[in-house]
Amino acid sequence: MMREWLTQLGQAALVLGLAPLLSGVTRKIRARLLRRQGPSIVQPFRDLLKLIRKETVIAENASWLFRAAPYVVFGTTWVAAALVPTFATGLTLSASADLIVIVALLGTARFLLALAGLDVGTSFGGIGSSREMMFASLAEPAMLMAVFTLSLFAGSTELSSISAYMLGPHGGLSISLALALVALVIVSLGENARIPVDNPATHLELTMVHEAMILEYSGRHLAVIEAAASLKLLLYLSLIACVFIPWGTAPSTDGTLAYAIGLGAYAVKLAVLGFLLVVFETAIAKMRVFRVPEFLGVALMLGLLGTIMLFVSRISR
Amino acid sequence: MTPLDGDIAHLLAGSLVLVSFLLLYQDRMFALLNFFAMHACVLAFSVGWQAYLQRAPHLFITALIALLFKGMIIPVALHRIVVRLGIHRTIETVVSIGPTMLFGMALVALSVVVMLPVTQSSGAFVREDLAFALSVVLLGFLMMVTRRNAVSQVIGFMSLENGLVLAATGARGMPLVVEISVGFSVLIAFLVVGIFLFRIRERFDTVDLQALDMARGESA
Numbered sequence: 085m086m087r088e089w090l091t092q093l094g095q096a097a098l099v100l101g102l103a104p105l106l107s108g109v110t111r112k113i114r115a116r117l118l119r120r121q122g123p124s125i126v127q128p129f130r131d132l133l134k135l136i137r138k139e140t141v142i143a144e145n146a147s148w149l150f151r152a153a154p155y156v157v158f159g160t161t162w163v164a165a166a167l168v169p170t171f172a173t174g175l176t177l178s179a180s181a182d183l184i185v186i187v188a189l190l191g192t193a194r195f196l197l198a199l200a201g202l203d204v205g206t207s208f209g210g211i212g213s214s215r216e217m218m219f220a221s222l223a224e225p226a227m228l229m230a231v232f233t234l235s236l237f238a239g240s241t242e243l244s245s246i247s248a249y250m251l252g253p254h255g256g257l258s259i260s261l262a263l264a265l266v267a268l269v270i271v272s273l274g275e276n277a278r279i280p281v282d283n284p285a286t287h288l289e290l291t292m293v294h295e296a297m298i299l300e301y302s303g304r305h306l307a308v309i310e311a312a313a314s315l316k317l318l319l320y321l322s323l324i325a326c327v328f329i330p331w332g333t334a335p336s337t338d339g340t341l342a343y344a345i346g347l348g349a350y351a352v353k354l355a356v357l358g359f360l361l362v363v364f365e366t367a368i369a370k371m372r373v374f375r376v377p378e379f380l381g382v383a384l385m386l387g388l389l390g391t392i393m394l395f396v397s398r399i400s401r
Numbered sequence: 402m403t404p405l406d407g408d409i410a411h412l413l414a415g416s417l418v419l420v421s422f423l424l425l426y427q428d429r430m431f432a433l434l435n436f437f438a439m440h441a442c443v444l445a446f447s448v449g450w451q452a453y454l455q456r457a458p459h460l461f462i463t464a465l466i467a468l469l470f471k472g473m474i475i476p477v478a479l480h481r482i483v484v485r486l487g488i489h490r491t492i493e494t495v496v497s498i499g500p501t502m503l504f505g506m507a508l509v510a511l512s513v514v515v516m517l518p519v520t521q522s523s524g525a526f527v528r529e530d531l532a533f534a535l536s537v538v539l540l541g542f543l544m545m546v547t548r549r550n551a552v553s554q555v556i557g558f559m560s561l562e563n564g565l566v567l568a569a570t571g572a573r574g575m576p577l578v579v580e581i582s583v584g585f586s587v588l589i590a591f592l593v594v595g596i597f598l599f600r601i602r603e604r605f606d607t608v609d610l611q612a613l614d615m616a617r618g619e620s621a
Contacts (some may be wrong), residue, residue, distance in 0.1 A: 257409060
């Protein structure tokens with residue numbers, strides 16, 4: 085019991101520390117691929133420190149919601165990220181918090197951020213919020229369909245059990261899993277404002293979505309929102325690693341050595357996934373905003389198709 | 402047969418349905434042709450795997466026919482036709498992709514619901530194969546119904562035929578004579594269609610089939 089709590093708390097601390105580092109590493113790799121030198125990989129930490137020390141400017145007509153939203157967004161995203169098994173399964177909270185809870189927590193964060201974007205009443209915030217909601221109306225069902233496919237396959241919505249099932253004798257090649265993986269990748273590109281959907285590094289008004297919503301934020305509020313954004317990226321990569329490459333994750337019964345192996349394996353997985361993400365991002369161009377619903381619609385369709393195919397193979401055996 | 406063998410068979414047959422959906426999604430001619438070539442290659446792999454599983458050497462010939470004719474010759478020939486017709490730059494007005502996709506999903510669900518109860522006495526893989534084959538056939542029909550360009554209708558027809566081959570493979574293979582004659586009839590159908598495309602264009606200056614409706618006096 086004690087040990088499960090320790091794992092849980094250690095994991096919560098780990099994701100918090102690792103998230104900005106992951107953003108730093110992906111930015112560095114991206115810069116190197118574009119033959120630039122790029123900032124140091126600890127730059128996101130420095131940015132966060134700088135933002136925390138700066139004065140916070142708040143619009144005159146901002147309500148309490150505008151001030152409260154960043155902290156709630158950060159809190160829900162952090163909890164959600166701490167619920168995904170990273171280096172060890174068997175977390176305390178994993179019995180009460182399954183994949184659907186994670187989707188719901190992320191949905192809450194998105195809802196509050198969209199409200200905060202509307203709160204000040206500037207046109208950019210409004211356009212960002214409306215676009216975010218347009219994408220979310222497709223991305224969330226797609227995510228849920230992928231979750232359903234996974235949980236039907238493994239017979240559980242709990243991430244620890246799914247991960248264990250994939251390692252066991254019944255996990256294996258299945259077209260449904262491949263479809264769920266592609267759907268999940270598309271959703272995570274959309275949700276994290278990565279390149280084909282949105283560019284995380286731009287402030288070009290016509291194309292931005294996520295940046296438009298948080299345009300009014302400054303100082304410590306902005307720092308908290310940036311931290312939440314990097315946590316979200318870490319969450320999606322950990323989710324993909326946990327379900328589709330579960331090797332090396334420490335089970336709850338093993339000793340300290342297993343935890344060390346789990347940590348090492350997790351670092352390798354994150355590095356590989358981050359590298360693939362950046363290669364994908366440098367290889368393609370950003371798409372028009374009105375193409376994005378089609379792109380996310382593909383994810384929804386793949387999730388649905390995966391569920392149907394799972395149904396076929398289950399019934400016929 | 403080990404579970405892994407079954408999983409691979411399932412994977413390949415399922416991929417064929419997926420590529421059918423990708424065909425529905427394409428609105429550019431060359432992309433459509435490339436995906437059709439991919440469709441035929443996936444079919445060839447699927448049939449080849451079945452041949453290995455069932456120890457049926459004649460199925461290898463079926464796979465080879467699929468790979469050679471439908472995976473290489475027909476796409477290359479269509480490629481040339483498209484260039485000669487001068488329609489390789491046109492973006493086809495696909496009847497809105499979203500509803501078409503949803504309709505396609507409904508067709509897949511329909512074929513699963515129809516096929517699984519009907520084939521209760523057969524083995525697992527036959528049932529899976531037949532369900533997927535029927536979906537590929539229905540998606541081919543859907544493609545022929547929703548497209549206006551004659552070339553994409555030909556692609557729809559050919560992908561439909563791929564579904565038939567998948568069905569025949571699942572049902573313990575069909576005789577080689579039948580297979581070869583089907584292969585040749587598709588090739589001949591392709592030749593006829595190819596000649597027709599040029600005749601249609603000569604007569605109407607377009608391969609958009611709505612022009613034909615107007616020539617018959619129907620409203621566009």
